[in-house]
Amino acid sequence: MLRIDFLILPILTIAYGLQYYDKAVLGSATLFGILRDLDLTTARYSQANAFFYYAYAVAAFPMAILCQRFGKHLNIFLGTMVVLWGVIVMLTPVVKDWRGLYAQRFFLGQVANSPVKAFLFALHRSVGITRVRSDYKTLVHETRDANQNRYLVFVYHGYSSATGLFSIFSGLVNRRLGAVHTSLAPWKLIFLVPGAITVIFGAFLLLFLPPSPLQHPIVSIPGYNKLPAHILQETHEKVRLDGNPAVRGEGDDGRPAEAKWDWSQAREAVVDVKIWGFFLMATAIYVVNGSVTVFGPLLVKSIGYTSLQATLLLTPGGATTCISIYIFALLASSRRIARTIPFSRTILLVLSCLPPIIGAVMCWKAGWENKAVPLAGYYLLPTFGAPFVLLLGWSTANVQGGTKQAISSAAIFLGYNLGNIAASYILLPSEAKHHYPTTFKTVIGVMCATIGVTLIISLFMARENKRRDAEQFASVGARRDVRVTDVENEKEAVDLGIAREEEEARDVSDGQNRSFRYIL
Known part of the structure; x- marks a missing residue:
């Protein structure tokens, strides 16, 4: 699993970072003449920014469906969409007025939705986030399960590194581009560079990203994106036997099938x-x-x-x-x-x-x-x-x-x-x-x-935790002022942990699972 994380996490960080870069570049362009050249009043500039998120919201569901549809060829889907996203950014300099910018931002918002959806899909299905059994204390009162901790590593590291590092990177690059004297206006160069980087990154995803840890990429590099047979077998077994709690059964390809609505x-x-x-x-x-x-x-x-x-x-x-x-x-x-x-x-x-x-x-x-x-x-x-x-x-x-x-x-x-x-x-x-x-x-x-x-x-x-504690201790005859973590009977605690794990495996909600305790 660690080898898979080292492959996916840097790619995820770059994808989030480029998405931030391509969204934020419009703000930097305001310093170098785009407002004047495209006749952007403050109201029109505000509307151009909003158009990106209108499209981003509209495209959320279709992109999720496409990720499911092309799940077996995620590298092809993701690489193609990222290349298209970069091309749209590079086409910004051909825009002649604020109306064209509205259209550009709307199309960019639709396509830029794909990396987030595709990577989350990869994490939940193809990458194989697994649920590792823990001791009874952990099951009763500490962390939820290992797959959530691993998922949060991706969220925390990917988000923070991407937005933070690319804020620094884009500022330095835009400072240099703003000082360049060419036939093109500086704001046009500011769009061309991140667009070109995004196209190159999309081509990289297409060629080097494995569709899943159980499959090889188009271009394999041993030790990097081509995993040894024993790791592939181990990953397959973990995904099959110990998959995400939201996954039930197996599909035709031997992978866990998605839970029903x-x-x-x-x-x-x-x-x-x-x-x-x-x-x-x-x-x-x-x-x-x-x-x-x-x-x-x-x-x-x-x-x-x-x-x-x-x-x-x-x-x-x-x-x-x-x-x-x-x-x-x-x-x-x-x-x-x-x-x-x-x-x-x-x-x-x-x-x-x-x-x-x-x-x-x-x-x-x-x-x-x-x-x-x-x-x-x-x-x-x-x-x-x-x-x-x-x-x-x-x-x-x-x-x-x-x-x-x-x-x-x-x-x-x-x-x-x-x-x-x-x-x-x-x-x-x-x-x-x-x-x-x-x-x-x-x-x-x-x-x-x-x-x-x-x-x-x-x-x-x-308040809900307190209510559930009262229900639980009433059912076992324990004192109402004693918490689950204070139960001295280890067998009882183990039974509580097993019961909770069984509830999770059956894909029940936190409202239905009365042994569930909220983290405050």
């Missing part, structure tokens, strides 16, 4: 306070993206820097993104913290919302005569990625059942899109002299809302 889980998800809370949190968190990806270059320039200076000064924001996500992810994954600090995940989520709030206050209230203060505040804004990845981990750990997990993921994805659409409209040009108070008030407001929803969800889950 469960309407009882769907009805439960619709009325589940947690899932509505996850949706609201994702929406609120990604409104902050307007102050970073959408309008970040304009904000930094308005502090008093030139276009070239602003492009270069954007790069430290990538570092703060990486550092904040890694710190909070490390703390969230610590078993020692989970054991010793009650409500540790809740506390971390709340704390992760504070840096963007502090940064917004610094940008809004500080005098811009001293450029260092608002610039330092701006560098705190990109840390909004930390509460988002913590949200992903929290939702994964606290939602059980294949259908319900799918709905929870869809709710977060919908919130992500709605937040990004709203983010396109949070800057008002008329407020430039007053340091854009609406923008920073919005950032403060949505982060405070995220904290509030986090606390509500946590209290809801704590």
